[in-house]
Amino acid sequence: MQKAITLFSLSLAGSLLLACSKAPEPQDTAPATPAKPAASSAATSTTDGKVVVYQVFTRLFGNTNTTNTPWGSLEENGVGKFADFTPQALSAIKAMGVSHIWYTGVPHHALVRDYSAYGISHDDPDVIKGRAGSPYAVKDYYNVNPDLALDPANRLAEFEALIARTHQHGMKVLIDIVPNHVARQYQSLSNPPGVSDFGANDDTSVEYARDNNFYYVPGQAFSVPQWPADYQVLGGEAHPAADGKFLEKPAKWTGNGSRAAQPAFDDWYETVKINYGVRPDGSYDFDRLPGDYAEKDWPAHYAFWQGKDVPDSWLKFRDITQYWLAKGVDGFRYDMAEMVPVEFWSYLNSHIKHTNPNAFLLAEVYQPQLYRDYLKLGKMDYLYDKVEFYDSLKLVMQGKGPTSALVETQQRMADIEHHMLHFLENHDEQRIAAPQFAGAAKKGLPAMVVSTTISTSPTMLYFGQHVGEPGAGDAGFGKASRTTIFDYWGVPEHQKWMNGGKFDGGALSAEAKALHAYYQKLLSFSASAPALLGAYTELHSANLAAGTAYSEQQLAFARYNDAQKLLIVSHFNSETAVSFNLTVPATLISQWQLADGQYRLSDKLNGGENTLTVTKGEGSVALTLAPLASVILELQP
Structure with missing residues (x-):
C-alpha cells in the first residue's frame, strides 16, 4: 500500500492489532550459514546471473494521454490496457535483463466507474481512495480490473493472453495478493463453483468467531471518516453516491486494525481486516508450528498442515492462489505480510510450492526482527530489504549517511542476504528524481550499482525509474514525489520512452537516453554475471x-x-x-x-x-x- 497517503506507521499497527503482527518467538539456534542461491527454487533463472524483477503499475504503463487533470476521469486522463504490453514493449523490458514482471494492480479492486452493463456493482466513492481506486482494496479475487481490458466482458481472457505473451518473451508473471484486507464492498462475480464470498457465511452478531472472515463492531453501523478540511471526495465533484454515507451494519474492523465504527482518515478506511483465527486479545485459534520447523523445507510444512482444521480465511486464500497458478501466474507479491500470522504463510506457501516448486514468493515486511521468522517459518522466498538496506542507501544518496552503514548492514544480514530483495523505487517510495528524495535521477546511478551488485538477492526496477521519472504533480488523491496509484494519470518520462508504441526511447532527452542505457547495461550484466x-x-x-x-x-x-x-x-x-x-x-x-x-x-x-x-x-x-x-x-x- 502507498503509506505516504495513509500515514501508516508500524508502531501504530502494532498497537492497533498486535495479534496480527505477532510471530512465534525466535528460537535459540546457532548462527545460520549464509544462504546459497541454489537452495532457493525461486532463485532459478534462465540466465547465469541474478533475478531482475520489473515492477509495472499496469493501469499507467500503456497510457499515452498527457492531459493529467487532477481527479480526472478515465475518459479525460486515459488509462493503460493489458493490450499495451505488445511484443515491442515486452522485448524492451526483456532487454533490461528482466526475468520477472510484477504486474501491479491486476485483481479487480474498487473504483469509481460505471461497469453495471457487465454485471459489476457500483462502488461507493466515500470508501474509495482516488477515482481509479487503490489496487490494495480488492473487490473480486477471481477476476481482474475492468479498466485494463479493451472489452471489460472479456477482461479475464485478455489478462490470460498477457500471461502467455510474457512467457513467450522469456519472462515470468507475478501479481499481487493482499491477504490482510479486502475492499469494504467485496463482491466476486467469478467465484468457482462452491466458493463463497468473504463474509458471506459470517456470524455478524459477534466481534470474533474463528471461521468468520471479518471482525465486527456489533450493534454499531459504519461511519465514513471525518474528512480533513483540505479534502473532498472526488475533488468536490458532484456524484450521487458521494453523500458521506456507506451502509455497513454492523461495522467491520478496518484494514490496518482500527476497531472503531468510524475509522480515521489516516486509517485504511477503504478496506476491512481479514480474520485468520487471531482472537481480539491476541491469542491464536489454530495449531502452532513447532519451533524446529524454521529449519525444515516446504514439503515438511506442507505435510504438517495435512489433516489440520484451519480457519476459513486460510482456505479462501489457498483457493485464490491455486486459481491463479492454474492460469499460469508464476508467483505473488504479498502486501503487508507481517500483519498476518506466520503460520498462515507456512500453510499458504507450502501449498503453492506443492503446486509449483519454482513459484516466486515476495513479501512486504518492515520489521527486521520478523524477517527470519517470515522466511524460515513462513517459507517466503524474498522480503523487501527496505528498512535495512534501502533506508541506509537513501541516506547515502542524500548526503546524510556514511557508506559504512551499507557494509554493516550487509554483514549483519549475511545469513539471509540472498532473500532480501533490493530496490531503489517502488509504488510506495519516492521517485529518485523527486525533490523530496535526491532531486536528480543521475544521483541514483551509484546507488543502483551498489544495490544491484552487492548481494545475491534479486534486484527490482520500477517502471519509469530507468528514464528519470520524477513523480511530479498532484494527481488528486495521489500527491507529488510518488507516481500515483489512486488516480488516472499519465507518466511523462515513461511515455517518452514508450514513444508511441515503439518503446525505443525516441522521445527522451539525451540525458534520459543515457540514463536508460546505463540501467540497461547494468541490469543486463547482473542477469548474466x-x-x-x-x-x-x-x-x-x-x-x-x-x-x-x-x-x-x-x-x-x-x-x-x-x-x-x-x-x-x-x-x-x-x-x-x-x-x-x-x-x-x-x-x-x-x-x-x-x-x-x-x-x-x-x-x-x-x-x-x-x-x-x-x-x-x-x-x-x-x-x-x-x-x-x-x-x-x-x-x-
Whole structure:
C-alpha cells in the first residue's frame, strides 16, 4: 500500500492489532550459514546471473494521454490496457535483463466507474481512495480490473493472453495478493463453483468467531471518516453516491486494525481486516508450528498442515492462489505480510510450492526482527530489504549517511542476504528524481550499482525509474514525489520512452537516453554475471584505513566465484571527482591465488581497461572516478 497517503506507521499497527503482527518467538539456534542461491527454487533463472524483477503499475504503463487533470476521469486522463504490453514493449523490458514482471494492480479492486452493463456493482466513492481506486482494496479475487481490458466482458481472457505473451518473451508473471484486507464492498462475480464470498457465511452478531472472515463492531453501523478540511471526495465533484454515507451494519474492523465504527482518515478506511483465527486479545485459534520447523523445507510444512482444521480465511486464500497458478501466474507479491500470522504463510506457501516448486514468493515486511521468522517459518522466498538496506542507501544518496552503514548492514544480514530483495523505487517510495528524495535521477546511478551488485538477492526496477521519472504533480488523491496509484494519470518520462508504441526511447532527452542505457547495461550484466551469485568481500574498511582520498563517499567490494572475479567501486559525490589507489587486501589476493605481478581488468560498465598490480601479496588499482561514477572491473585471464 502507498503509506505516504495513509500515514501508516508500524508502531501504530502494532498497537492497533498486535495479534496480527505477532510471530512465534525466535528460537535459540546457532548462527545460520549464509544462504546459497541454489537452495532457493525461486532463485532459478534462465540466465547465469541474478533475478531482475520489473515492477509495472499496469493501469499507467500503456497510457499515452498527457492531459493529467487532477481527479480526472478515465475518459479525460486515459488509462493503460493489458493490450499495451505488445511484443515491442515486452522485448524492451526483456532487454533490461528482466526475468520477472510484477504486474501491479491486476485483481479487480474498487473504483469509481460505471461497469453495471457487465454485471459489476457500483462502488461507493466515500470508501474509495482516488477515482481509479487503490489496487490494495480488492473487490473480486477471481477476476481482474475492468479498466485494463479493451472489452471489460472479456477482461479475464485478455489478462490470460498477457500471461502467455510474457512467457513467450522469456519472462515470468507475478501479481499481487493482499491477504490482510479486502475492499469494504467485496463482491466476486467469478467465484468457482462452491466458493463463497468473504463474509458471506459470517456470524455478524459477534466481534470474533474463528471461521468468520471479518471482525465486527456489533450493534454499531459504519461511519465514513471525518474528512480533513483540505479534502473532498472526488475533488468536490458532484456524484450521487458521494453523500458521506456507506451502509455497513454492523461495522467491520478496518484494514490496518482500527476497531472503531468510524475509522480515521489516516486509517485504511477503504478496506476491512481479514480474520485468520487471531482472537481480539491476541491469542491464536489454530495449531502452532513447532519451533524446529524454521529449519525444515516446504514439503515438511506442507505435510504438517495435512489433516489440520484451519480457519476459513486460510482456505479462501489457498483457493485464490491455486486459481491463479492454474492460469499460469508464476508467483505473488504479498502486501503487508507481517500483519498476518506466520503460520498462515507456512500453510499458504507450502501449498503453492506443492503446486509449483519454482513459484516466486515476495513479501512486504518492515520489521527486521520478523524477517527470519517470515522466511524460515513462513517459507517466503524474498522480503523487501527496505528498512535495512534501502533506508541506509537513501541516506547515502542524500548526503546524510556514511557508506559504512551499507557494509554493516550487509554483514549483519549475511545469513539471509540472498532473500532480501533490493530496490531503489517502488509504488510506495519516492521517485529518485523527486525533490523530496535526491532531486536528480543521475544521483541514483551509484546507488543502483551498489544495490544491484552487492548481494545475491534479486534486484527490482520500477517502471519509469530507468528514464528519470520524477513523480511530479498532484494527481488528486495521489500527491507529488510518488507516481500515483489512486488516480488516472499519465507518466511523462515513461511515455517518452514508450514513444508511441515503439518503446525505443525516441522521445527522451539525451540525458534520459543515457540514463536508460546505463540501467540497461547494468541490469543486463547482473542477469548474466555468475560472480554476482558468488562470494562477497568488503574492501571498504581496508581502503578507509589506507589513508588515501577514499572516504565515506565511496564504497568498494569484491564479488567472485570460480568463473568470474569482480572489483566494484562506486562514488556518491555528485560535484567532484576522486582519485585514489584502491587497496585489494592480501586475504583476497590469496583467495584469488594471484602471484605478484600485473593483471588486466576490464570495465564491464563503462568499457576500457585498468590494471591490478600485486606487490608482496597485496593488490592496488589506480582509480579516478568522475562524480557519481562507478566501475565494475573484471579480472581477465
